[in-house]
Amino acid sequence: MPTFQAPRGMRDLLPAEAAGFDRLNAVVAARGERYGYPRLVTPVVEDRNVFLKSAGATSDAAGQEMYDVTLHGQGGLALRPEGTAAVTRAYLEHGLHRAPQPQRFFYWEPMFRGQRPQLMRWRQFWQWGLEHFGSTEPSADVEIIEFTNGLFAELGLTAFELQLNTIGDTPCRAKVKETLTAYFASHRDALSELSRERLSTNVLRVLDSKDPRDREVVAGAPRLSTLLCDADRAHFAEVTESLERLGVRFRVVETLVRGLDYYTRTVCEFVLTDPEFTKAGDIAVAAGGRYDSLVETLGGPSAPGVGIAGGVDVLYYALKQQGVTMPDAPEADVYVLSGEPNDGADRTQLATPLREAGFRVAIDHTRRSLDKQLESAVKHGARVAVIRGTEESRGGKVIVRDLIKKEQRVTRLAAVVVEVGRHVPKRVRPRLIDEPGAAGETPFLEGPTPPERH
RNA sequence: GCGGCGUUAGCCUAGUGGCAAGGCCCUGGAUUGUGGAUCCAGUUAGACGAGUUCGAUCCUCGUACGCCGCCCCA
Numbered sequence A: 001m002p003t004f005q006a007p008r009g010m011r012d013l014l015p016a017e018a019a020g021f022d023r024l025n026a027v028v029a030a031r032g033e034r035y036g037y038p039r040l041v042t043p044v045v046e047d048r049n050v051f052l053k054s055a056g057a058t059s060d061a062a063g064q065e066m067y068d069v070t071l072h073g074q075g076g077l078a079l080r081p082e083g084t085a086a087v088t089r090a091y092l093e094h095g096l097h098r099a100p101q102p103q104r105f106f107y108w109e110p111m112f113r114g115q116r117p118q119l120m121r122w123r124q125f126w127q128w129g130l131e132h133f134g135s136t137e138p139s140a141d142v143e144i145i146e147f148t149n150g151l152f153a154e155l156g157l158t159a160f161e162l163q164l165n166t167i168g169d170t171p172c173r174a175k176v177k178e179t180l181t182a183y184f185a186s187h188r189d190a191l192s193e194l195s196r197e198r199l200s201t202n203v204l205r206v207l208d209s210k211d212p213r214d215r216e217v218v219a220g221a222p223r224l225s226t227l228l229c230d231a232d233r234a235h236f237a238e239v240t241e242s243l244e245r246l247g248v249r250f251r252v253v254e255t256l257v258r259g260l261d262y263y264t265r266t267v268c269e270f271v272l273t274d275p276e277f278t279k280a281g282d283i284a285v286a287a288g289g290r291y292d293s294l295v296e297t298l299g300g301p302s303a304p305g306v307g308i309a310g311g312v313d314v315l316y317y318a319l320k321q322q323g324v325t326m327p328d329a330p331e332a333d334v335y336v337l338s339g340e341p342n343d344g345a346d347r348t349q350l351a352t353p354l355r356e357a358g359f360r361v362a363i364d365h366t367r368r369s370l371d372k373q374l375e376s377a378v379k380h381g382a383r384v385a386v387i388r389g390t391e392e393s394r395g396g397k398v399i400v401r402d403l404i405k406k407e408q409r410v411t412r413l414a415a416v417v418v419e420v421g422r423h424v425p426k427r428v429r430p431r432l433i434d435e436p437g438a439a440g441e442t443p444f445l446e447g448p449t450p451p452e453r454h
Numbered sequence B: 001g002c003g004g005c006g007u008u009a010g011c012c013u014a015g016u017g018g019c020a021a022g023g024c025c026c027u028g029g030a031u032u033g034u035g036g037a038u039c040c041a042g043u044u045a046g047a048c049g050a051g052u053u054c055g056a057u058c059c060u061c062g063u064a065c066g067c068c069g070c071c072c073c074a
Helices: A015-034 A048-055 A084-093 A138-155 A170-186 A193-201 A203-208 A212-219 A230-245 A312-321 A344-357 A370-379 A413-421
Strands: A045-047 A067-071 A074-079 A103-112 A124-133 A160-166 A264-272 A284-290 A305-311 A334-338 A361-363 A384-388 A397-402 A407-412
Touching: A015 A103, A015 A124, A015 A138, A015 A312, A045 A048, A045 A084, A048 A074, A048 A084, A084 A103, A084 A124, A084 A305, A124 A138, A124 A312, A138 A160, A138 A230, A138 A264, A138 A284, A138 A305, A160 A230, A170 A193, A170 A203, A193 A203, A203 A212, A230 A264, A264 A305, A284 A312, A305 A312, A334 A344, A334 A370, A344 A361, A344 A384, A344 A413, A370 A384, A384 A413, A397 A413, A407 A413
Parallel strands: A334 A361, A334 A384
Antiparallel strands: A045 A074, A067 A074, A103 A124, A124 A305, A160 A264, A264 A284, A284 A305, A384 A397, A397 A407
16 A cells, blocks of 8 residues: 555545646637637646635635745745736736737646635646736627537537626626625525525626525525626627627526626526536536726736636546547557577667657567567557567568567568558647747647648 | 554555455566566555454554545645
8 A cells, every 4th residue: 555645635636537637628729729829837826815805804715714825934925826816917917908909828837725625626626717908898798608619519529518797897786786685685594504594795606506495595686697786787788699699608697607706797607407417416627707907906907808728627627528539548659578688789870860750669678578568568569569689680670560460570670660651640740939820730639640741 | 742543565446353355566487588468476454553362453542644524725
Protein backbone atom coordinates (compact mmCIF):
# COMPACT_ATOMS: atom_id res chain seq x y z
CA MET A 1 0.00 0.00 0.00
CA PRO A 2 1.41 3.39 -0.92
CA THR A 3 2.26 5.55 2.03
CA PHE A 4 1.18 8.72 0.32
CA GLN A 5 -1.99 9.64 -1.50
CA ALA A 6 -2.88 12.72 -3.49
CA PRO A 7 -4.60 15.31 -1.26
CA ARG A 8 -8.35 15.24 -0.99
CA GLY A 9 -10.07 16.37 -4.13
CA MET A 10 -6.91 16.32 -6.20
CA ARG A 11 -5.88 13.69 -8.64
CA ASP A 12 -3.33 12.57 -11.16
CA LEU A 13 -4.05 12.61 -14.84
CA LEU A 14 -2.45 9.43 -16.15
CA PRO A 15 -1.12 9.56 -19.71
CA ALA A 16 -4.34 8.37 -21.33
CA GLU A 17 -6.39 11.05 -19.60
CA ALA A 18 -3.70 13.71 -19.95
CA ALA A 19 -3.64 13.04 -23.69
CA GLY A 20 -7.40 13.64 -23.83
CA PHE A 21 -7.04 16.87 -21.89
CA ASP A 22 -4.27 18.00 -24.23
CA ARG A 23 -6.48 17.39 -27.23
CA LEU A 24 -9.32 19.31 -25.66
CA ASN A 25 -6.95 22.12 -24.86
CA ALA A 26 -5.72 22.19 -28.45
CA VAL A 27 -9.25 22.36 -29.82
CA VAL A 28 -10.53 25.02 -27.44
CA ALA A 29 -7.42 27.17 -27.68
CA ALA A 30 -7.44 26.96 -31.48
CA ARG A 31 -11.07 28.03 -31.53
CA GLY A 32 -10.13 30.89 -29.23
CA GLU A 33 -7.46 31.97 -31.68
CA ARG A 34 -9.90 31.80 -34.56
CA TYR A 35 -12.22 34.13 -32.65
CA GLY A 36 -9.43 36.54 -31.79
CA TYR A 37 -8.94 35.56 -28.16
CA PRO A 38 -5.24 35.09 -27.44
CA ARG A 39 -4.18 33.19 -24.37
CA LEU A 40 -3.51 34.99 -21.11
CA VAL A 41 -1.84 33.22 -18.21
CA THR A 42 -2.32 34.41 -14.65
CA PRO A 43 -0.73 33.02 -11.47
CA VAL A 44 -2.31 30.14 -9.61
CA VAL A 45 -2.16 32.26 -6.45
CA GLU A 46 -3.78 35.66 -6.10
CA ASP A 47 -4.48 38.15 -3.36
CA ARG A 48 -7.62 36.67 -1.91
CA ASN A 49 -9.28 40.10 -1.96
CA VAL A 50 -9.36 39.90 -5.75
CA PHE A 51 -11.98 37.22 -5.36
CA LEU A 52 -13.62 38.50 -2.19
CA LYS A 53 -14.27 41.91 -3.71
CA SER A 54 -15.37 40.67 -7.09
CA ALA A 55 -17.56 37.76 -6.11
CA GLY A 56 -19.11 39.50 -3.16
CA ALA A 57 -18.25 38.76 0.43
CA THR A 58 -21.50 36.90 0.97
CA SER A 59 -20.79 34.53 -1.85
CA ASP A 60 -19.71 31.10 -0.67
CA ALA A 61 -17.47 30.72 -3.66
CA ALA A 62 -15.36 33.54 -2.33
CA GLY A 63 -15.73 32.81 1.34
CA GLN A 64 -15.70 29.37 2.87
CA GLU A 65 -14.71 27.70 -0.39
CA MET A 66 -11.57 29.68 -0.88
CA TYR A 67 -8.38 27.66 -0.78
CA ASP A 68 -6.18 29.84 1.38
CA VAL A 69 -2.42 29.85 1.04
CA THR A 70 -0.01 30.73 3.78
CA LEU A 71 3.70 31.37 3.27
CA HIS A 72 6.02 31.88 6.23
CA GLY A 73 2.97 32.51 8.34
CA GLN A 74 1.74 35.26 6.09
CA GLY A 75 -1.74 34.83 4.68
CA GLY A 76 -3.89 36.92 2.44
CA LEU A 77 -3.28 34.71 -0.58
CA ALA A 78 -5.56 32.12 -2.13
CA LEU A 79 -5.47 29.58 -4.92
CA ARG A 80 -7.67 31.07 -7.60
CA PRO A 81 -11.24 29.71 -7.48
CA GLU A 82 -12.19 31.14 -10.87
CA GLY A 83 -10.70 32.93 -13.82
CA THR A 84 -12.66 36.08 -14.49
CA ALA A 85 -11.54 38.07 -11.47
CA ALA A 86 -7.92 37.08 -12.00
CA VAL A 87 -8.01 38.05 -15.67
CA THR A 88 -9.64 41.34 -14.76
CA ARG A 89 -6.91 42.01 -12.21
CA ALA A 90 -4.29 41.40 -14.90
CA TYR A 91 -6.20 43.57 -17.35
CA LEU A 92 -6.00 46.46 -14.87
CA GLU A 93 -2.52 45.81 -13.56
CA HIS A 94 -1.00 45.98 -17.03
CA GLY A 95 -3.03 48.95 -18.13
CA LEU A 96 -4.81 46.94 -20.79
CA HIS A 97 -7.87 49.12 -20.26
CA ARG A 98 -5.77 51.80 -21.99
CA ALA A 99 -4.89 49.46 -24.85
CA PRO A 100 -7.10 49.43 -27.95
CA GLN A 101 -10.52 48.12 -26.95
CA PRO A 102 -12.08 45.63 -26.93
CA GLN A 103 -9.54 43.36 -25.29
CA ARG A 104 -10.15 39.65 -25.60
CA PHE A 105 -8.51 36.82 -23.69
CA PHE A 106 -8.57 33.07 -23.62
CA TYR A 107 -7.39 31.02 -20.65
CA TRP A 108 -7.00 27.37 -19.68
CA GLU A 109 -5.94 26.94 -16.08
CA PRO A 110 -6.40 24.84 -12.96
CA MET A 111 -8.85 26.30 -10.43
CA PHE A 112 -9.28 25.46 -6.75
CA ARG A 113 -12.23 25.32 -4.41
CA GLY A 114 -12.22 23.98 -0.88
CA GLN A 115 -15.41 21.96 -1.24
CA ARG A 116 -15.93 18.32 -0.38
CA PRO A 117 -15.27 16.43 -3.58
CA GLN A 118 -17.87 14.43 -5.46
CA LEU A 119 -17.96 12.85 -8.86
CA MET A 120 -16.59 15.37 -11.37
CA ARG A 121 -16.27 18.01 -8.69
CA TRP A 122 -12.72 18.21 -7.47
CA ARG A 123 -10.82 20.69 -5.36
CA GLN A 124 -8.45 21.17 -8.23
CA PHE A 125 -10.19 21.28 -11.57
CA TRP A 126 -9.52 22.75 -14.97
CA GLN A 127 -11.37 25.52 -16.70
CA TRP A 128 -11.12 27.08 -20.10
CA GLY A 129 -12.56 30.56 -20.42
CA LEU A 130 -13.01 33.67 -22.52
CA GLU A 131 -13.15 37.26 -21.36
CA HIS A 132 -14.16 40.16 -23.56
CA PHE A 133 -13.62 43.68 -22.18
CA GLY A 134 -14.82 46.94 -23.63
CA SER A 135 -18.13 46.24 -25.30
CA THR A 136 -21.62 46.77 -23.94
CA GLU A 137 -23.19 45.40 -27.09
CA PRO A 138 -25.47 42.36 -26.91
CA SER A 139 -23.54 40.92 -29.82
CA ALA A 140 -20.55 40.49 -27.52
CA ASP A 141 -22.73 38.36 -25.23
CA VAL A 142 -23.86 36.45 -28.27
CA GLU A 143 -20.29 35.88 -29.40
CA ILE A 144 -19.17 34.02 -26.31
CA ILE A 145 -22.35 31.96 -26.29
CA GLU A 146 -22.08 31.15 -29.96
CA PHE A 147 -18.42 30.29 -29.41
CA THR A 148 -19.34 27.76 -26.77
CA ASN A 149 -22.20 26.33 -28.74
CA GLY A 150 -19.92 25.90 -31.73
CA LEU A 151 -17.22 24.39 -29.58
CA PHE A 152 -19.52 21.69 -28.28
CA ALA A 153 -20.74 20.99 -31.79
CA GLU A 154 -17.15 20.67 -32.93
CA LEU A 155 -16.37 18.27 -30.11
CA GLY A 156 -19.47 16.18 -30.66
CA LEU A 157 -21.16 17.08 -27.38
CA THR A 158 -24.90 16.93 -27.95
CA ALA A 159 -26.57 16.16 -24.62
CA PHE A 160 -26.73 19.67 -23.25
CA GLU A 161 -29.16 22.54 -22.97
CA LEU A 162 -28.35 26.23 -23.03
CA GLN A 163 -30.19 28.15 -20.34
CA LEU A 164 -30.37 31.92 -20.48
CA ASN A 165 -31.61 34.70 -18.30
CA THR A 166 -31.05 38.35 -17.57
CA ILE A 167 -30.67 39.68 -14.06
CA GLY A 168 -30.54 43.36 -14.96
CA ASP A 169 -27.95 46.05 -14.63
CA THR A 170 -26.74 47.28 -11.27
CA PRO A 171 -28.87 50.45 -10.90
CA CYS A 172 -32.02 48.69 -12.02
CA ARG A 173 -31.37 45.63 -9.92
CA ALA A 174 -31.73 47.65 -6.73
CA LYS A 175 -35.41 48.09 -7.48
CA VAL A 176 -35.74 44.45 -8.43
CA LYS A 177 -34.19 43.35 -5.19
CA GLU A 178 -36.44 45.67 -3.27
CA THR A 179 -39.56 44.23 -4.85
CA LEU A 180 -38.42 40.64 -4.41
CA THR A 181 -37.36 41.22 -0.82
CA ALA A 182 -40.77 42.66 -0.05
CA TYR A 183 -42.49 39.69 -1.66
CA PHE A 184 -40.37 37.02 0.03
CA ALA A 185 -40.54 38.81 3.37
CA SER A 186 -44.31 38.53 3.21
CA HIS A 187 -43.90 34.76 2.76
CA ARG A 188 -41.08 34.49 5.23
CA ASP A 189 -42.60 31.67 7.23
CA ALA A 190 -42.91 29.45 4.20
CA LEU A 191 -39.25 29.80 3.27
CA SER A 192 -36.36 27.55 4.19
CA GLU A 193 -33.89 28.73 6.75
CA LEU A 194 -31.23 29.33 4.15
CA SER A 195 -33.53 31.44 2.03
CA ARG A 196 -34.61 33.49 5.01
CA GLU A 197 -30.96 34.29 5.54
CA ARG A 198 -30.59 35.27 1.91
CA LEU A 199 -33.45 37.69 2.20
CA SER A 200 -30.95 40.11 3.66
CA THR A 201 -27.76 38.94 1.93
CA ASN A 202 -28.64 38.05 -1.66
CA VAL A 203 -32.33 37.88 -2.53
CA LEU A 204 -31.75 36.75 -6.10
CA ARG A 205 -30.31 33.47 -4.89
CA VAL A 206 -33.67 32.59 -3.34
CA LEU A 207 -34.95 32.25 -6.89
CA ASP A 208 -32.84 29.21 -7.72
CA SER A 209 -33.25 27.41 -4.40
CA LYS A 210 -33.63 23.65 -4.65
CA ASP A 211 -35.78 23.40 -1.55
CA PRO A 212 -39.36 22.44 -2.49
CA ARG A 213 -40.80 24.88 0.07
CA ASP A 214 -38.89 27.73 -1.53
CA ARG A 215 -39.83 26.66 -5.02
CA GLU A 216 -43.48 26.96 -4.15
CA VAL A 217 -43.02 30.50 -2.94
CA VAL A 218 -40.81 31.32 -5.92
CA ALA A 219 -43.51 30.09 -8.29
CA GLY A 220 -45.76 32.88 -7.06
CA ALA A 221 -43.09 35.54 -7.06
CA PRO A 222 -43.13 38.50 -9.46
CA ARG A 223 -41.40 37.57 -12.69
CA LEU A 224 -37.89 38.90 -12.98
CA SER A 225 -38.57 39.93 -16.56
CA THR A 226 -41.43 42.20 -15.52
CA LEU A 227 -39.32 43.94 -12.91
CA LEU A 228 -36.36 44.88 -15.06
CA CYS A 229 -35.75 48.19 -16.79
CA ASP A 230 -36.54 48.68 -20.45
CA ALA A 231 -32.86 48.93 -21.32
CA ASP A 232 -32.17 45.55 -19.71
CA ARG A 233 -35.10 43.97 -21.50
CA ALA A 234 -34.02 45.42 -24.81
CA HIS A 235 -30.49 44.13 -24.31
CA PHE A 236 -31.72 40.65 -23.53
CA ALA A 237 -34.19 40.67 -26.42
CA GLU A 238 -31.38 41.42 -28.81
CA VAL A 239 -29.32 38.58 -27.36
CA THR A 240 -32.11 36.05 -27.78
CA GLU A 241 -33.11 37.27 -31.22
CA SER A 242 -29.54 37.09 -32.43
CA LEU A 243 -29.12 33.59 -31.09
CA GLU A 244 -32.30 32.52 -32.84
CA ARG A 245 -31.05 33.98 -36.10
CA LEU A 246 -27.76 32.15 -35.65
CA GLY A 247 -29.57 28.91 -35.01
CA VAL A 248 -28.39 28.51 -31.42
CA ARG A 249 -30.99 26.65 -29.39
CA PHE A 250 -31.68 27.84 -25.86
CA ARG A 251 -34.28 28.06 -23.16
CA VAL A 252 -34.98 31.11 -21.04
CA VAL A 253 -35.00 30.14 -17.37
CA GLU A 254 -36.25 33.07 -15.37
CA THR A 255 -35.00 31.69 -12.08
CA LEU A 256 -31.44 31.29 -13.35
CA VAL A 257 -29.12 33.51 -11.34
CA ARG A 258 -25.43 32.98 -10.85
CA GLY A 259 -23.53 32.44 -7.65
CA LEU A 260 -21.09 35.26 -8.22
CA ASP A 261 -22.20 38.79 -7.47
CA TYR A 262 -20.44 40.50 -10.34
CA TYR A 263 -22.84 39.44 -13.05
CA THR A 264 -25.10 41.96 -14.71
CA ARG A 265 -27.72 41.46 -17.39
CA THR A 266 -27.07 38.31 -19.39
CA VAL A 267 -26.31 35.09 -17.55
CA CYS A 268 -26.02 31.69 -19.21
CA GLU A 269 -25.41 28.06 -18.36
CA PHE A 270 -24.77 25.08 -20.59
CA VAL A 271 -26.31 22.24 -18.61
CA LEU A 272 -25.76 18.54 -19.27
CA THR A 273 -28.91 16.61 -20.07
CA ASP A 274 -27.51 13.08 -20.15
CA PRO A 275 -29.39 11.05 -17.50
CA GLU A 276 -26.06 9.88 -16.12
CA PHE A 277 -25.43 13.44 -14.95
CA THR A 278 -28.87 14.85 -14.26
CA LYS A 279 -29.58 12.37 -11.48
CA ALA A 280 -27.41 14.53 -9.26
CA GLY A 281 -29.10 17.72 -10.38
CA ASP A 282 -28.00 20.13 -13.03
CA ILE A 283 -24.36 19.95 -13.90
CA ALA A 284 -23.09 22.88 -15.91
CA VAL A 285 -20.42 22.22 -18.48
CA ALA A 286 -19.95 25.93 -19.11
CA ALA A 287 -21.38 29.10 -17.63
CA GLY A 288 -20.88 32.81 -17.79
CA GLY A 289 -22.41 36.17 -18.40
CA ARG A 290 -21.93 39.88 -18.49
CA TYR A 291 -20.09 41.81 -15.78
CA ASP A 292 -20.34 45.51 -16.50
CA SER A 293 -19.23 46.70 -13.08
CA LEU A 294 -16.48 44.21 -12.27
CA VAL A 295 -13.61 46.30 -13.59
CA GLU A 296 -14.76 49.20 -11.47
CA THR A 297 -15.26 46.96 -8.46
CA LEU A 298 -11.61 45.93 -8.68
CA GLY A 299 -10.48 49.54 -8.70
CA GLY A 300 -10.45 50.31 -12.39
CA PRO A 301 -12.42 52.68 -14.57
CA SER A 302 -15.94 51.92 -15.62
CA ALA A 303 -15.52 49.26 -18.29
CA PRO A 304 -17.96 46.62 -19.45
CA GLY A 305 -17.13 42.96 -19.91
CA VAL A 306 -18.62 39.62 -20.74
CA GLY A 307 -17.17 36.14 -20.41
CA ILE A 308 -17.72 32.45 -20.14
CA ALA A 309 -15.90 29.55 -18.54
CA GLY A 310 -16.19 25.82 -18.99
CA GLY A 311 -15.19 22.87 -16.83
CA VAL A 312 -12.67 20.72 -18.61
CA ASP A 313 -13.09 17.73 -16.32
CA VAL A 314 -16.86 17.74 -16.77
CA LEU A 315 -16.51 18.22 -20.51
CA TYR A 316 -14.06 15.34 -20.75
CA TYR A 317 -16.36 12.93 -18.92
CA ALA A 318 -19.47 14.11 -20.72
CA LEU A 319 -17.76 13.41 -24.03
CA LYS A 320 -16.65 9.98 -22.89
CA GLN A 321 -20.15 9.28 -21.64
CA GLN A 322 -21.42 10.07 -25.11
CA GLY A 323 -19.00 7.63 -26.61
CA VAL A 324 -16.68 10.20 -28.17
CA THR A 325 -13.34 8.46 -28.40
CA MET A 326 -10.27 10.46 -27.83
CA PRO A 327 -6.95 9.00 -28.87
CA ASP A 328 -5.08 7.09 -26.25
CA ALA A 329 -1.56 8.15 -25.44
CA PRO A 330 0.47 6.13 -27.90
CA GLU A 331 3.85 5.61 -26.36
CA ALA A 332 5.75 4.90 -29.54
CA ASP A 333 5.31 3.90 -33.14
CA VAL A 334 8.79 2.48 -33.39
CA TYR A 335 10.57 0.26 -30.92
CA VAL A 336 14.32 -0.15 -31.06
CA LEU A 337 15.61 -3.38 -29.64
CA SER A 338 18.70 -5.48 -29.82
CA GLY A 339 20.02 -8.97 -29.38
CA GLU A 340 23.30 -7.66 -28.00
CA PRO A 341 23.49 -6.98 -24.29
CA ASN A 342 25.81 -3.97 -24.01
CA ASP A 343 25.00 -1.75 -26.95
CA GLY A 344 22.95 1.03 -25.40
CA ALA A 345 24.78 3.74 -27.32
CA ASP A 346 24.21 1.85 -30.56
CA ARG A 347 20.49 1.66 -29.89
CA THR A 348 20.42 5.39 -29.31
CA GLN A 349 22.40 6.06 -32.48
CA LEU A 350 19.88 3.99 -34.33
CA ALA A 351 16.96 5.88 -32.82
CA THR A 352 18.29 9.39 -33.30
CA PRO A 353 17.81 9.84 -37.07
CA LEU A 354 14.34 8.32 -36.76
CA ARG A 355 13.44 10.77 -34.02
CA GLU A 356 14.89 13.66 -36.01
CA ALA A 357 12.70 12.63 -38.89
CA GLY A 358 9.63 12.89 -36.68
CA PHE A 359 8.88 9.30 -35.69
CA ARG A 360 7.99 8.40 -32.15
CA VAL A 361 10.73 6.05 -31.14
CA ALA A 362 11.16 4.22 -27.85
CA ILE A 363 14.21 2.18 -27.02
CA ASP A 364 14.16 -1.05 -25.09
CA HIS A 365 16.82 -0.38 -22.48
CA THR A 366 16.73 -3.81 -20.93
CA ARG A 367 18.90 -6.82 -21.37
CA ARG A 368 16.14 -9.33 -21.65
CA SER A 369 15.84 -11.81 -24.46
CA LEU A 370 14.92 -10.73 -27.95
CA ASP A 371 11.79 -12.70 -27.33
CA LYS A 372 10.74 -10.50 -24.43
CA GLN A 373 11.81 -7.30 -26.11
CA LEU A 374 9.67 -8.05 -29.11
CA GLU A 375 6.75 -8.94 -26.90
CA SER A 376 7.27 -5.70 -25.06
CA ALA A 377 7.30 -3.73 -28.31
CA VAL A 378 3.88 -5.11 -29.13
CA LYS A 379 2.54 -4.44 -25.66
CA HIS A 380 3.68 -0.84 -25.83
CA GLY A 381 1.72 -0.36 -29.01
CA ALA A 382 4.59 -0.08 -31.46
CA ARG A 383 3.89 -0.75 -35.11
CA VAL A 384 7.48 -1.27 -36.14
CA ALA A 385 10.43 -2.91 -34.44
CA VAL A 386 13.92 -1.96 -35.49
CA ILE A 387 16.19 -4.78 -34.51
CA ARG A 388 19.93 -4.79 -34.32
CA GLY A 389 22.43 -7.29 -32.99
CA THR A 390 21.21 -10.43 -34.71
CA GLU A 391 22.68 -12.69 -37.39
CA GLU A 392 21.11 -10.80 -40.27
CA SER A 393 21.74 -7.36 -38.93
CA ARG A 394 25.47 -7.10 -38.88
CA GLY A 395 27.78 -4.92 -40.88
CA GLY A 396 25.77 -1.72 -40.81
CA LYS A 397 22.42 -3.37 -41.30
CA VAL A 398 19.31 -3.66 -39.17
CA ILE A 399 15.98 -5.39 -39.44
CA VAL A 400 12.87 -3.29 -39.85
CA ARG A 401 9.91 -5.43 -38.89
CA ASP A 402 6.26 -4.51 -39.26
CA LEU A 403 4.67 -5.99 -36.15
CA ILE A 404 1.19 -6.09 -37.57
CA LYS A 405 1.87 -7.40 -41.05
CA LYS A 406 4.59 -9.61 -39.61
CA GLU A 407 6.88 -8.75 -42.48
CA GLN A 408 10.45 -7.62 -42.22
CA ARG A 409 13.34 -6.42 -44.32
CA VAL A 410 17.02 -6.20 -43.70
CA THR A 411 17.98 -2.61 -44.33
CA ARG A 412 21.16 -0.57 -44.53
CA LEU A 413 21.45 1.92 -41.69
CA ALA A 414 21.30 4.80 -44.15
CA ALA A 415 17.94 3.61 -45.41
CA VAL A 416 16.26 2.99 -42.05
CA VAL A 417 14.31 6.25 -42.04
CA VAL A 418 12.85 5.56 -45.45
CA GLU A 419 12.06 1.95 -44.65
CA VAL A 420 10.33 2.80 -41.35
CA GLY A 421 8.40 5.50 -43.18
CA ARG A 422 6.77 2.82 -45.29
CA HIS A 423 5.02 1.48 -42.21
CA VAL A 424 4.30 4.29 -39.77
CA PRO A 425 3.43 7.97 -40.09
CA LYS A 426 5.71 10.74 -39.00
CA ARG A 427 4.33 13.00 -36.33
CA VAL A 428 4.20 16.74 -36.78
CA ARG A 429 7.20 18.29 -35.15
CA PRO A 430 6.39 21.49 -33.34
CA ARG A 431 8.55 24.40 -34.44
CA LEU A 432 9.58 27.38 -32.40
CA ILE A 433 9.33 29.65 -35.40
CA ASP A 434 6.60 29.46 -38.01
CA GLU A 435 7.66 28.29 -41.39
CA PRO A 436 6.48 30.65 -44.10
CA GLY A 437 3.18 29.54 -45.51
CA ALA A 438 2.88 26.54 -43.24
CA ALA A 439 -0.45 26.20 -41.49
CA GLY A 440 -0.22 23.94 -38.49
CA GLU A 441 -2.90 21.39 -37.97
CA THR A 442 -3.74 19.69 -34.76
CA PRO A 443 -5.77 16.54 -35.15
CA PHE A 444 -8.32 15.86 -32.47
CA LEU A 445 -10.57 12.88 -32.89
CA GLU A 446 -9.06 9.76 -34.25
CA GLY A 447 -8.11 10.08 -37.84
CA PRO A 448 -5.19 10.02 -40.17
CA THR A 449 -2.20 12.07 -39.19
CA PRO A 450 -1.55 14.75 -41.75
CA PRO A 451 1.60 14.14 -43.73
CA GLU A 452 4.52 16.33 -42.95
CA ARG A 453 4.84 19.30 -45.23
CA HIS A 454 7.92 20.02 -47.28
C1' G B 1 -17.67 22.65 5.89
C1' C B 2 -22.26 19.16 7.75
C1' G B 3 -24.63 14.16 7.41
C1' G B 4 -24.82 8.92 5.42
C1' C B 5 -22.24 4.78 3.20
C1' G B 6 -17.74 2.62 1.78
C1' U B 7 -12.02 1.09 1.51
C1' U B 8 -9.35 -6.90 0.58
C1' A B 9 -2.60 -7.18 -4.26
C1' G B 10 -1.39 -2.67 -9.93
C1' C B 11 -6.98 -3.68 -11.44
C1' C B 12 -11.64 -6.55 -10.58
C1' U B 13 -13.99 -9.79 -7.26
C1' A B 14 -14.78 -13.95 -3.10
C1' G B 15 -14.78 -15.30 1.90
C1' U B 16 -13.95 -15.57 7.34
C1' G B 17 -13.49 -13.59 15.16
C1' G B 18 -8.43 -18.60 14.51
C1' C B 19 -2.99 -20.23 7.77
C1' A B 20 -7.03 -14.70 3.19
C1' A B 21 -9.33 -17.42 -2.43
C1' G B 22 -9.73 -16.56 -7.64
C1' G B 23 -9.44 -13.85 -12.45
C1' C B 24 -6.76 -10.13 -15.19
C1' C B 25 -2.13 -7.49 -15.24
C1' C B 26 3.08 -7.74 -14.13
C1' U B 27 8.03 -10.57 -13.81
C1' G B 28 10.78 -14.93 -15.20
C1' G B 29 11.15 -19.69 -17.74
C1' A B 30 9.72 -23.32 -21.75
C1' U B 31 8.32 -24.25 -26.74
C1' U B 32 16.39 -24.95 -27.99
C1' G B 33 17.41 -16.51 -29.11
C1' U B 34 11.42 -12.84 -33.96
C1' G B 35 6.32 -11.19 -30.57
C1' G B 36 0.35 -10.89 -28.76
C1' A B 37 -1.35 -18.19 -28.09
C1' U B 38 -0.34 -22.28 -24.71
C1' C B 39 2.13 -24.43 -20.46
C1' C B 40 5.06 -23.81 -15.89
C1' A B 41 6.80 -20.77 -11.95
C1' G B 42 6.96 -16.23 -9.12
C1' U B 43 6.10 -11.16 -6.71
C1' U B 44 2.21 -8.42 -4.46
C1' A B 45 -3.40 -7.47 -0.23
C1' G B 46 -7.84 -6.49 4.13
C1' A B 47 -6.22 2.37 3.87
C1' C B 48 -3.75 4.06 8.61
C1' G B 49 -3.80 4.19 14.06
C1' A B 50 -5.90 2.85 18.70
C1' G B 51 -9.37 -0.15 21.63
C1' U B 52 -12.30 -4.80 22.94
C1' U B 53 -10.63 -10.07 22.72
C1' C B 54 -6.69 -15.74 24.29
C1' G B 55 -6.78 -14.19 19.15
C1' A B 56 -9.39 -8.73 14.83
C1' U B 57 -9.28 -8.25 7.85
C1' C B 58 -14.15 -9.12 10.37
C1' C B 59 -16.64 -5.77 16.40
C1' U B 60 -15.88 -0.30 18.45
C1' C B 61 -13.58 4.57 18.03
C1' G B 62 -10.40 8.05 15.57
C1' U B 63 -7.67 9.69 11.04
C1' A B 64 -6.99 9.59 5.63
C1' C B 65 -9.24 8.96 1.01
C1' G B 66 -13.67 7.93 -2.13
C1' C B 67 -18.92 7.92 -3.31
C1' C B 68 -24.04 9.83 -2.20
C1' G B 69 -27.09 13.89 -0.07
C1' C B 70 -26.72 19.16 1.74
C1' C B 71 -24.06 23.63 0.85
C1' C B 72 -21.95 25.35 -3.48
C1' C B 73 -20.55 25.01 -8.28
C1' A B 74 -17.08 23.69 -13.54
